[in-house]
Amino acid sequence: MNSEKYLLKLSNYFGLALVLASFCALFDFFVGAAEYQDVVSLGSGGGALGYGLGKLAQQFLGFWGALVALLALLTIGILLGFNTSFRAMVDRAKALGILKEKLLPSGGEEDVPEEISEEEEFSTEENSQEEVAILVHKAEASQEEVVEQAVAKKPRKIIVPLELLTYSNSKPMSGDIDANMAKIKKTLENFGIEVEMSDVNVGPTVTQYTLRPAEGVKLAHILTLQNDLALALAAHPLRIEAPIPGKSLVGIEVPNQTVSIVKLREILESDEYRKRKNNLFISLGKDVAGTPKLANLGNMPHLLIAGATGSGKSVCVNNIILSLIYENSPDELKFILVDPKRVELSVYNNIPYLLTPVINEPDKTINALRWAVSEMEQRYKLLQAANKRNLESYNSAVIVNKLPYIVIIIDELADLMQTAAKEVEGAIIRLAQMARAVGIHLVLATQRPSTNVITGLIKANITSRIAFSVASNIDSRTIIDSAGAEKLLGKGDMLFMTAELTHPGRIQGAYVSDEEISAVIDYIKSQGGEPEYDPKIVEKIGHSHGVMGSSSGGNDYEDDLTMEAKEAVIKAGKASATLLQRRLRVGYARAARLLDILEEMGVVGPGDGAKPREVLVSQDELEENFSTELDETDLGEVNDEESLLDEEDDLAEEVQARKF
Missing domain, CATH: 1.10.10.10 (Winged helix-like DNA-binding domain superfamily/Winged helix DNA-binding domain)
Structure with a gap:
């Protein structure tokens, strides 16, 4: 018996307590006050507990209301106690019905002789009973065996405890907020701009001072005074967001005197994370107001990350990997990790989430991208044969052998583009255009945001992007099609944009240390078993297979x-x-x-x-x-x-x- 499979939790004990209490109440539900002592003396019924609960429910809810409430509590207790759901019970009932049809003869009742002598009847009675018992035992054994194999299997669940991650003890210090507000207003008035100061949002990295310009003031005039405001506040670099999306305000973002570190555990314990709609959300960090920010990789469906050395790009990649690991089991999600630098992602080797060992060579990376294109085409054929539109609906229709999501993470795209730009770009474009419906997602990172690395076709097909600190506004425009990334502070300070956002939003990325990563990986290795690598992924696929198409x-x-x-x-x-x-x-x-x-x-x-x-x-x-x-x-x-x-x-x- 697998001890982990039958591990009891607090919810199981609570459910069993509900079952016991509701059963006792239902046993004494129809017992009157005069009959109560006789029932208790005979040792029957639900005892004092059942009698008290039943009468208390009838007093507040009435007879029928109390009966419905007790039956509902009994049902809830069964579901909690046995850790199941209505859907699982329906699936199991359907499976047992199909198994019954398979195990029983299709012809119904067998033809038997009409006349049987009394001697034969009495002589075979004992033998027939033994044979029936043996057949029933075999049928039950085979039924249990088939049910274990065919009924909906729960994927390998590796519940990584949040205790492996740490909290941040630092708090942001923005300085004298009132004095800064007065300086901003006075500086703008000196240039003939009347403003009304509004709210102040203290974030982990910057403090946002919001203001409402007077009527007739051009926003471009405020933007030109950026250096003058930085001089008055003695803060550099200073970023102006005009206007703030969804508000009729202008935001002036001033760096904090003391920066607060945002930890991954804070995001994973937030209400925003608990209310996520699926298990493809990635933790980004906190915005300028200190609100946790998440992003749905399933809706993106691909992500481009770019930033200079030391800006926090590699930490962001590790953050994405751990976020997905905390949400999914190895049977639900798989990674293909590409690390040309050989030192960033090698720690993830030998975990059951990987389809192949971490790839370091460019030729193997090209073969892996070709395999991904071939896998995408094969999955589309499966969806077509099953008459399904996407991977989610397909997995909900099948019970066994569900297809996992595949996330391909390339840590340094520039190195690949130098080696084989045409093949890499062709594979990335084809996956970016078509792979969303079949559950294949790309995360591309580079520290050189030039046009020969982030080409126009790649940008056109990957609309969700993260820009870390870069050297110039030209690099910023290459990543997010607008200036602003050159004014970031580094160390996880980012601008995040998607197709739904009109302007990039500023976020302080969550930080995860090497010790935390090692602790999580060691725990997964101790719980998840050996990885199941597929050697075909990095093997060369010939052109006769039709892979890569026109590329x-x-x-x-x-x-x-x-x-x-x-x-x-x-x-x-x-x-x-x-x-x-x-x-x-x-x-x-x-x-x-x-x-x-x-x-x-x-x-x-x-x-x-x-x-x-x-x-x-x-x-x-x-x-x-x-x-x-x-x-x-x-x-x-x-x-x-x-x-x-x-x-x-x-x-x-x-x-x-x-x-x-």
């Missing part, structure tokens, strides 16, 4: 040009780059490459200075090879059609196997 680097186009170039040089009887440029309408570089390919194929000879190359294949050999390739193509198309039909049959069988 495969143009090899299909090049193959077509090679055949055309082969025909052109054989018909012309000579081969040169100028000939291929004229016949195929390509540039000189492509024509020279085609000549090199034809030389490797043995179609043309080596170059001889400025003279045309010799053609080594005749027209007859070309026609013979063409007819052979045509036959192979026809045979390949037939095989492709057969394999496609087999694949559709396999998908249908897999969907039926997942359903119960």
Whole structure:
């Protein structure tokens, strides 16, 4: 017996107490006052406790109201005591009904002889009873075995205790708030701007002074006085938010004299976190008013993080990973972690949340992205066969073998873009466009927010972004399409934007230390068992699988040009780059490459200075090879059609196997 599976909690004891109390009350519910002593003396009924509860309920709720209330308490007690729900009970009842149909003969009653002698009847009576008992025992045993395998399985739950994380003892100090308000108002009045000071919000990093300009004052005029306000307040850098989203106010954000550290535990214990709608929320930190801020990765559905070295980018990545680990079990969510620097994410190796060990090499990263595209296509086929729109509805329809969410985290995108920009960008764009419905999400981080790393196509498909402190407003515009990130203070100070937000919001990111990360990882390793790695993820996937589509680097186009170039040089009887440029309408570089390919194929000879190359294949050999390739193509198309039909049959069988 698994001791963790049957671990009793406080809610279980409370539910059993409700069952006991409601049972006792129902036993004595119909007993009158005159009969009470006789019932107690006989040792029957619900005793003094049941009689008292029953009469008390009737006194306040009436007869029928008390009866309904006691039955409701009994039901609630059963659900709490046995840690189940109505839905689970309905699923189990359906499963038992299906098992009954499978275990019992389909023909109903079997044909029996009409006449049986009395001797045979008496002689077989004892044996038949024993056989029936054996059959019933076997049926019950097989039923229990099938139920354990087929009824809705609870995923491997690893409940990581919050005690592994620590609190922050520091408190923010904003200085003299009244004096700062007076300085802001006086400075603006010196430049002819009348304002009315409003609320003050003290956050962990900055204090926001809000003000309402007089009618007719242009906001651009206030923005131009940013340096003058910084001089008057002796605070730098100073950021002006004009206007504050959702309010007719202007916000002036002044750095605190003492910064407060926001810890991850504070966010995970907040009411905002408890009220989350699903288990894909990530903890960001606290805003300028000190309110905990979360973000739904399922709605984003991808995230781009950029910032200079030391701005808090790596801490934010660890924060995201731990947030998802605290919400999901290893069967519900999987990670693919890419760490070219080899030191940031290696601590997460050998935990059951990983699909593959932390990837450090660029070629393995490219293979993993190709696998993700292939997995996305396979999941779409499963959803199509099951007639479902997204992964959530698909998992709710199947009982066993549910598909986990997959989060791909790349810690340094710039290193990959330098190695294989075309393939990496193509895979990222395709996943960003289509992977949301099948539960695959991207988190991309880079410390070099340049346009050759964060390309226009990547920005267009990933609308949710986090900007940490950067060197210039050009880098800020590259990340969030607006200035402001260059005025951040670093150490987790960020601007967060999504497609729903008109302006980026300022947040102080939650901090998680290396000791906290190690404590959580060690606990998971002690509770979660061995990881189940898939070696196919980092293996190279050939182009014949159709993975990567149009982002495969143009090899299909090049193959077509090679055949055309082969025909052109054989018909012309000579081969040169100028000939291929004229016949195929390509540039000189492509024509020279085609000549090199034809030389490797043995179609043309080596170059001889400025003279045309010799053609080594005749027209007859070309026609013979063409007819052979045509036959192979026809045979390949037939095989492709057969394999496609087999694949559709396999998908249908897999969907039926997942359903119960």
